[in-house]
Amino acid sequence: MRPIAPIALFLAATPALAQAPAYTTAAPIAFLKDLQTGRILLAKDADKRIPPASMGKMMSVYVAFKLIKSGEANLEQPILVREETWKKWNNQGSTMFLDVNSQVSVENLLHGIVTLSGNDACVVLAEGLGGTEANYVALMNREAKRLGLKNSNFANTNGWPDPNEYVTARDLAMIAEATIRDFPDLYARFYQKEGFTWGKTMGAGQAITQGNRNPLLGKVAGADGLKTGHTEEAGYGFTGSAVQNGRRLVMVVAGLSSFGERVSASVDFMNWGFAAWQNIPLGKKGQVMGKVAISGAADPTIDAVAGKDLFVTLPRGFGMERKTSIEALPGMSAPLKGLPSRKPACSAARGTG
Numbered sequence: 001m002r003p004i005a006p007i008a009l010f011l012a013a014t015p016a017l018a019q020a021p022a023y024t025t026a027a028p029i030a031f032l033k034d035l036q037t038g039r040i041l042l043a044k045d046a047d048k049r050i051p052p053a054s055m056g057k058m059m060s061v062y063v064a065f066k067l068i069k070s071g072e073a074n075l076e077q078p079i080l081v082r083e084e085t086w087k088k089w090n091n092q093g094s095t096m097f098l099d100v101n102s103q104v105s106v107e108n109l110l111h112g113i114v115t116l117s118g119n120d121a122c123v124v125l126a127e128g129l130g131g132t133e134a135n136y137v138a139l140m141n142r143e144a145k146r147l148g149l150k151n152s153n154f155a156n157t158n159g160w161p162d163p164n165e166y167v168t169a170r171d172l173a174m175i176a177e178a179t180i181r182d183f184p185d186l187y188a189r190f191y192q193k194e195g196f197t198w199g200k201t202m203g204a205g206q207a208i209t210q211g212n213r214n215p216l217l218g219k220v221a222g223a224d225g226l227k228t229g230h231t232e233e234a235g236y237g238f239t240g241s242a243v244q245n246g247r248r249l250v251m252v253v254a255g256l257s258s259f260g261e262r263v264s265a266s267v268d269f270m271n272w273g274f275a276a277w278q279n280i281p282l283g284k285k286g287q288v289m290g291k292v293a294i295s296g297a298a299d300p301t302i303d304a305v306a307g308k309d310l311f312v313t314l315p316r317g318f319g320m321e322r323k324t325s326i327e328a329l330p331g332m333s334a335p336l337k338g339l340p341s342r343k344p345a346c347s348a349a350r351g352t353g
Helices: 053-070 083-089 106-114 119-130 133-147 169-182 184-190 259-276
Strands: 009-013 029-034 040-044 078-080 103-105 195-200 207-211 223-231 235-244 247-256 277-283 288-292 302-305 310-315 322-326
Touching: 029 169, 029 259, 040 259, 053 106, 053 119, 053 133, 053 169, 053 184, 053 223, 053 235, 078 119, 083 119, 103 106, 106 119, 106 184, 106 195, 119 133, 133 169, 169 184, 169 223, 169 235, 169 247, 184 223, 223 259, 235 259, 247 259, 259 277, 288 322
Parallel strands: none
Antiparallel strands: 009 322, 029 040, 029 247, 078 103, 195 207, 223 235, 235 247, 277 310, 288 302
16 A cells, blocks of 8 residues: 555644743734744734835835746846936935936845835836836736735835735735745845945945844844835834744734834744744654545555644643644545545645644
């Protein structure tokens, strides 16, 4: 009898012992997810529609990364800083200090967006890769729909206040997760720089270096992304990620009242996620986790094989208070890949963990 693809793995823990650790945050909106297991560690008004501010730039970057990966754009590609764009954005909020009529590579514009939060860089990149900012925004909304963002709409590329632009904390976390998952090399290349130098001061002509506003960098081990945001309407927000010992968390806080409050709330929230929770290994990829009965199979029970390393997220200290059981997903029947059947049937195997 041959093992087949993973069926389903469910873990049960004694409810009284495995209650979520209590946590209080100053952030009116907060969301924290463990990407290794998919467990949501905390959700506070996570589906409330809010202005994204500069956190919306993550979707601008996601689209650019996708165009680069597909070969429709490349990092060395020069883009013109149009005079009209420069006049509108050279002094509006965060800026990369681009020069009018200059040619700037896609790579440098991405550094200007990710590290410097340049509003000007976002629009210049959008015009260069999409023809117009409106065309690029259409790409952003198309990708948002494809990724399953249920409560987001983008009206511009840089998060400038607009009544038609909104996101949720849950959706922002989904953008972050998709960026890390779909473009790991580009994510590592752009999202963890501590600063970037571009432009020159008036008069003296000295080079301008600006620091990354990411409040986790240098304060939380393994921090490597993603994006802050601030407008008067939105308050101070941050979507961040860090990885420790192979375990990656993504967090969102929004609606905070000051720069300092954003720093403390972000650092405390991420540290709590790593300290108060632990991931318990359940099985290695390829390991037979147990046997399940599949309707229509020639054998009464078959091996359920882990398709990847399996973990479960539990409150720290309760790792021993667990038990596992293996069940087939409801409605699953033969034939499955590698599994002989007694009768024709249509089904697909998928794994959960």
